[in-house]
Amino acid sequence: MLDITAILASSELFSGLSPASLLRVRDQLRSVRFPRGFDICREGEAGRSMYVIVSGSVSVLSDMGWGQRELDRKGPGGVFGEMALISNDVRSATVRAMGEVECLELDSDAFDSLLDQDPALAQNIAKIMTRRFSSLVHRTSGELLGAYRALTFALANLTESRDPETGAHLERTRTYCALLAELLAHHEHYRDVATPQFIDGIYQAAPLHDIGKVAVPDSILFKPAGLEADEYERMKVHTTVGGAMMDRVIRQSGADIFRVAQKICLYHHERWDGRGYPEGLAGESIPVEARIMALADVYDALLSKRVYKDAMGMREAVERLRAGAGTQFDPTMTEIMVGKIGVFEAAFLRYQDEEPVA
Numbered sequence: 001m002l003d004i005t006a007i008l009a010s011s012e013l014f015s016g017l018s019p020a021s022l023l024r025v026r027d028q029l030r031s032v033r034f035p036r037g038f039d040i041c042r043e044g045e046a047g048r049s050m051y052v053i054v055s056g057s058v059s060v061l062s063d064m065g066w067g068q069r070e071l072d073r074k075g076p077g078g079v080f081g082e083m084a085l086i087s088n089d090v091r092s093a094t095v096r097a098m099g100e101v102e103c104l105e106l107d108s109d110a111f112d113s114l115l116d117q118d119p120a121l122a123q124n125i126a127k128i129m130t131r132r133f134s135s136l137v138h139r140t141s142g143e144l145l146g147a148y149r150a151l152t153f154a155l156a157n158l159t160e161s162r163d164p165e166t167g168a169h170l171e172r173t174r175t176y177c178a179l180l181a182e183l184l185a186h187h188e189h190y191r192d193v194a195t196p197q198f199i200d201g202i203y204q205a206a207p208l209h210d211i212g213k214v215a216v217p218d219s220i221l222f223k224p225a226g227l228e229a230d231e232y233e234r235m236k237v238h239t240t241v242g243g244a245m246m247d248r249v250i251r252q253s254g255a256d257i258f259r260v261a262q263k264i265c266l267y268h269h270e271r272w273d274g275r276g277y278p279e280g281l282a283g284e285s286i287p288v289e290a291r292i293m294a295l296a297d298v299y300d301a302l303l304s305k306r307v308y309k310d311a312m313g314m315r316e317a318v319e320r321l322r323a324g325a326g327t328q329f330d331p332t333m334t335e336i337m338v339g340k341i342g343v344f345e346a347a348f349l350r351y352q353d354e355e356p357v358a
């Protein structure tokens with residue numbers, strides 16, 4: 001049998017309350033049961049209750065932009081839903097019953113009456129809100145504001161974007177990158193690298209991979225046929241130009257997203273066998289982010305129609321990836337991607353160009 005007052009006393013919200021107040025809180029709780037798979041809280045919806053888990057467990061999920069992912073699991077004694085209750089805001093995550101779950105529920109009316117009766121509770125709320133607000137301000141004013149300024153600066157310097165690759169290509173490649181990084185998180189070789197921050201970082205940074213193409217002349221960028229040797233050399237500089245652009249942005253903001261973007265810009269045309277450009281890096285000396293981007297970028301290019309080529313079929317594109325494992329691409333990563341290629345095919349079909357590529 002759970003000691004409910006002990007659980008309440010150890011929670012951030014009710015810590016420091018007198019034994020009499022804790023008993024008052026306990027008396028306001030009512031028992032509720034949820035079947036397996038039931039969404040007890042839904043992200044984005046208004047929150048009217050908080051819960052203490054008595055038996056069973058729940059999964060805390062959030063929409064990351066590229067799919068819903070689990071952030072946490074809670075079992076008996078776990079508390080959830082309190083933030084939306086005290087801030088009168090919408091739920092910041094979805095909480096789903098993993099099996100049958102029994103909880104004790106405190107609704108907002110009971111919570112409000114407790115608030116009237118106990119100043120310690122009001123003080124705790126003020127402390128929690130101040131702590132969360134100041135960490136939000138810190139994050140916002142630090143990384144986000146710096147990143148925003150630097151990005152605005154970089155974009156202001158781009159008089160026009162002339163990359164013939166479309167928005168749908170950028171949307172698809174960032175999705176492939178996140179999906180592949182997520183698969184890598186389950187592989188022993190990459191588990192330590194592919195953290196949730198890494199996955200989010202690569203998703204945010206991937207669209208910048210070819211930003212250096214602003215330095216490549218139209219006559220080369222839009223050439224329908226193969227490039228001459230000297231034109232190819234001019235094309236290659238998009239990697240170092242992109243890297244230098246990101247370098248300027250990093251010096252302005254120091255935001256991690258641009259460090260990821262810099263690795264991607266510079267090294268997404270390196271090859272596992274060392275025959276790529278601009279530096280001819282080989283194997284694991286190529287940053288992981290760039291190895292992921294290389295697979296994502298080539299895969300999408302194979303499936304897409306471009307000014308100089310037709311689109312390839314899905315089966316043929318997979319064969320090309322396989323053929324490039326160990327020469328062009330990281331062989332382990334390629335195997336992981338090819339093993340789950342259906343996920344990438346679905347992403348390709350999800351984001352299609354609104355107008356046919358010229």
Ligand SMILES: [Fe+2]
Pocket residue numbers: 209210238268269
């Ligand atoms: Fe490129």
Ligand SMILES: [Fe+2]
Pocket residue numbers: 165169173209210297
């Ligand atoms: Fe690309």
